[in-house]
Amino acid sequence: MATTAVAARTAEYRQQAARRQRVSKALVWMALALGALVMIFPIYWMAATAVMPPRDSIARDVSLIPRTLTLDNIEGGWNRLPWERWYVNTVFIATMRVLITVTINLLGGYTFAKFEFRGRNVLFFMMVATLMIPIQVILVPRFIVVSGLGLANSPWGVILPASAEAFGIFFVRQFMITFPDELLEAARLDGASELTIFRRIVLPLSKPAIAVLVIMSFSWSWNGFIWPLVVLSSQENYTVQLGLNFMKGFYYTEWNQIMAMALISLLPILIVFMLFQRYFIQGIARTGLK
Amino acid sequence: MADRVLRGVDRGRGWRLRDWWDLNQRKLIPYLFLTPNLIVFTIFVFVPIVYSLWMSFHEWRGIDLPKFIGLENFVEIASDEVFWIALKNTLMYAAGVIPFSMGLGLLAALGLNVAVPGRTFLRTIYFIPVVVSAVVVGTLAAWIFNDNYGIVNATLRQVGLGRVNWLSSPQTAMLTLIMSTIWIRLGFCMVVYLAGLQGIPKDYLDAAHVDGATAWQRFRMIIFPLLRPSTFLLLILNVIYSFEAFDLVYVMTGGGPGYSTTVLPVYIYESAFELGRYGYANALGLILMVIILAFTLLQWRLNQQGEV
Numbered sequence: 001m002a003t004t005a006v007a008a009r010t011a012e013y014r015q016q017a018a019r020r021q022r023v024s025k026a027l028v029w030m031a032l033a034l035g036a037l038v039m040i041f042p043i044y045w046m047a048a049t050a051v052m053p054p055r056d057s058i059a060r061d062v063s064l065i066p067r068t069l070t071l072d073n074i075e076g077g078w079n080r081l082p083w084e085r086w087y088v089n090t091v092f093i094a095t096m097r098v099l100i101t102v103t104i105n106l107l108g109g110y111t112f113a114k115f116e117f118r119g120r121n122v123l124f125f126m127m128v129a130t131l132m133i134p135i136q137v138i139l140v141p142r143f144i145v146v147s148g149l150g151l152a153n154s155p156w157g158v159i160l161p162a163s164a165e166a167f168g169i170f171f172v173r174q175f176m177i178t179f180p181d182e183l184l185e186a187a188r189l190d191g192a193s194e195l196t197i198f199r200r201i202v203l204p205l206s207k208p209a210i211a212v213l214v215i216m217s218f219s220w221s222w223n224g225f226i227w228p229l230v231v232l233s234s235q236e237n238y239t240v241q242l243g244l245n246f247m248k249g250f251y252y253t254e255w256n257q258i259m260a261m262a263l264i265s266l267l268p269i270l271i272v273f274m275l276f277q278r279y280f281i282q283g284i285a286r287t288g289l290k
Numbered sequence: 291m292a293d294r295v296l297r298g299v300d301r302g303r304g305w306r307l308r309d310w311w312d313l314n315q316r317k318l319i320p321y322l323f324l325t326p327n328l329i330v331f332t333i334f335v336f337v338p339i340v341y342s343l344w345m346s347f348h349e350w351r352g353i354d355l356p357k358f359i360g361l362e363n364f365v366e367i368a369s370d371e372v373f374w375i376a377l378k379n380t381l382m383y384a385a386g387v388i389p390f391s392m393g394l395g396l397l398a399a400l401g402l403n404v405a406v407p408g409r410t411f412l413r414t415i416y417f418i419p420v421v422v423s424a425v426v427v428g429t430l431a432a433w434i435f436n437d438n439y440g441i442v443n444a445t446l447r448q449v450g451l452g453r454v455n456w457l458s459s460p461q462t463a464m465l466t467l468i469m470s471t472i473w474i475r476l477g478f479c480m481v482v483y484l485a486g487l488q489g490i491p492k493d494y495l496d497a498a499h500v501d502g503a504t505a506w507q508r509f510r511m512i513i514f515p516l517l518r519p520s521t522f523l524l525l526i527l528n529v530i531y532s533f534e535a536f537d538l539v540y541v542m543t544g545g546g547p548g549y550s551t552t553v554l555p556v557y558i559y560e561s562a563f564e565l566g567r568y569g570y571a572n573a574l575g576l577i578l579m580v581i582i583l584a585f586t587l588l589q590w591r592l593n594q595q596g597e598v
Binding site: 024025028029031032033035036039040042043045046049057058060061062064103104105107108110111115117120123126127130132133134135136137138139140141142144145146149160161163164169194198219222223225226230241244245248255258259262265266269270273274277280281284 | 315317319320321323324326327328330331333334335336337338339341342345394398401402404405406407409412414415416417418419420421422423424425426428429430431432433434436438439441444447448473476477478481482505530533534536537540541554555558559562563568571572574575576578579582583586
């Protein structure tokens, strides 16, 4: 008899605990969902403003859900400024920057991870230490160097300085340091040249790291502002971000058109993010950078 | 490729070059592989750093020749009212951004670490602002907090509250800027904390649970101490981030109204590219760097002391 009573009480206790856990889980979920609403609202409002007629968005009884939908803002904003040109510039800069930066990051990181040579630690320290230096410190002298090379107001003035990227070197080194040395030695004994080893063995093993690097450098390039602002002076060479900043300063009353253009500029990066979310998160979680 | 080129170029007396290459290959390859990096780092980072040091002891407005003036730039900075305002603004900005983005990021991470339904989706939502460009955020914030037509003031009006001049009043512009930055940074802090939380062995928490520890006790005695490396990393990164913040401030407020949101990076940019005072801007940049280094070292020391 006594044992059944104990069993019954244990079961009751378990049920209570389970109920309590369900309640606390529901509370956590509600708090998270509420937070998510606050986080997503600005983006939603940008999209809503972009498809609302201006008179609706400034009405005294403004509605959170657009009453009428229109594409006029997108058309009007797009035709107001040379956006095609700015998108071509941005895509060109982003492509070149990703290609060059990722290639030399991989080479550099591999060398630091897998070769013994004189000056290795000093060079590695010097490069990684540059992560601590604010861009504002070298803004002026770097601009003067870039001008001296005849790269001011040229896309290359944006692309080349960005390839001195210590984050990538650090990231690749951390990734490749775990590769077994025996693998590389075996290939060397087989007579493979160093470049063949790099291309045929190291690179195929590094696909996840390459994905992180490509995505990070693409998003920095797409979103970059201060350096293009300094280097690119004439409007025809602007990137999308500079164009958006220009539009905000010049047509500051056309909020619906500005939001439409901001929304369009956000779409590529948002799509890349949705597709490759886990690489973004890995890039941050593993190195904690930027 | 390099060895093939060397072999191909001097086919006539190539054997010497080739022997030399075979002998020294192992020693030379690392330097060859590093050459592109060394070139770009030298031209675009190392030379500018030295140049920057040199320039901060000169007066230069870009047209005339730089004139050596010793420490005069630094003396001028010490009595430059705007510099002190910018320094105060930078500290205020950091003091607002860092605790809130880390605290809220930690809360979100703790919540998302529980197996709630749809947590991958929720995590995505919290993270989205991280990938939005500073220009878009600045433009968007300027619209949402617009005095007359912004949705925030419209909502306040509809519930019968007075309007706030979010961005056009010096009293609230910094606050608006800080709130917008927290919106961007929260997801970043959350991801770093989530990675930290996933590294905590579940046994510890189960054991504490069995011993009757409350949720708060488990957090204070186990989770938070074990998250220390994440907290330390975030603290350092957030100090650097908030001391270097330029893009968002420049687009959203341009440093105004008045000097109410002029942070150091904005003042440096204005000194250089709007006032054309290159030497002075560089001296300001060096001071910013020293401040960041000092803060980082301080945190490093505190972290080490705490571990002992």
